[in-house]
Amino acid sequence: MITYVFPGQGSQQQGMGSELFDEFKELTAQADEMLGYSIKRLCVENPYSNLNKTQFTQPALYVVNALSYLKKTQHSDKKPDFVAGHSLGEYNALFAAEVFDFETGLKLVRKRGELMSMVSNGGMAAVMGLNEEQVSQALKENHLHTIDIANVNAPYQIVISGKKEDIEKAAPVFEAIKDVTRFLPLNVSGAFHSRYMSKAKQEFEQFLDTFHFSSLSIPVISNVFARPYKQEQIKLTLADQIDHSVKWTESVHYLIGKGQMEFEEIGPGHVLTGLIHRIKKDGEPLSH
The missing domain is CATH 3.40.366.10 (Malonyl-Coenzyme A Acyl Carrier Protein, domain 2)
Known part of the structure; x- marks a missing residue:
């Protein structure tokens, strides 16, 4: 097939x-x-x-x-x-x-x-190294309630979506998590799939x-x-x-x-x- x-x-x-x-x-x-x-x-x-x-x-x-x-x-x-x-x-x-x-x-x-x-002033970022559940947990634990999971692209590549300033705020949070191999802001102007x-x-x-x-x-x-x-x-x-x-x-x-x-x-x-x-x-x- x-x-x-x-x-x-x-x-x-x-x-x-x-x-x-x-x-x-x-x-x-x-x-x-x-x-x-x-x-x-x-x-x-x-x-x-x-x-x-x-x-x-x-x-x-x-x-x-x-x-x-x-x-x-x-x-x-x-x-x-x-x-x-x-x-x-x-x-x-x-x-x-x-x-x-x-x-x-x-x-x-x-x-x-x-x-x-x-829909402007939005942002998205790819989180590499964590699965969907771990990303969800990290958002919850760090009170990042304004951010949604936009794409589950691969088991350890999850894209988050939200207001531009909230995505910027999330960067140091995810970069401090030891399993995160990369936090990559995407070149978009909107918070797609959120x-x-x-x-x-x-x-x-x-x-x-x-x-x-x-x-x-x-x-x-x-x-x-x-x-x-x-x-x-x-x-x-x-x-x-x-x-x-x-x-x-x-x-x-x-x-x-x-x-x-x-x-x-x-x-x-x-x-x-x-x-x-x-x-x-x-x-x-x-x-x-």
Whole structure:
């Protein structure tokens, strides 16, 4: 069995997709028209360093991931057994599962990126060396009640999210814990996947209501539940994803528990491939 995984924010890099835009001229033109700027120029030349700004990063990654998937599958009818994506990448998993077409997916991620970029003064940091329970305990013991766990990326790589000053306050606390190998503030302006995104989530929920989604053609593993999407809960799950943790470790364990599972990363970089390798090394597969 094989699962295709699609990366999210943090995997963007200048030059990504450069070989795809001319090959998929029609879709590239469709993206340009909807976004009001050249997606090729954004990804290849990165003018004004916009590629790292959320409202640009999300559409750019969605387009490059989608074109990478189309290129991968254009000469073969063979579909993956499962698909999954990390945060923004989940939209590409749903696109691969034919829940919506290229244009609808782009409309959704453009709106999502806009709403998420409007939540400022937030911060995120990766804590390496502790598991989810230990991070949770450290937050509790040190009265850091305003910080949430945003991503469980690997058994010992947990991302926390909160107000910028609270994340800064947390740095010396975690650096003083002997098992912490690294405390790495992330290059983001918002407290993604935390309670601070609830207003963005509510607005996105209303936006989602205006769309109709097709039946899932491939099982998609959701970040929120680390289990396959339920057809009748697609909109709800997509809205929840904005202010809930990304359960990446558990998602991969669930897939490994299905039997002989291979993973292939579709899109720029190898971030997820690295995380999956660590999850396999340090964790236990789930049998249900």
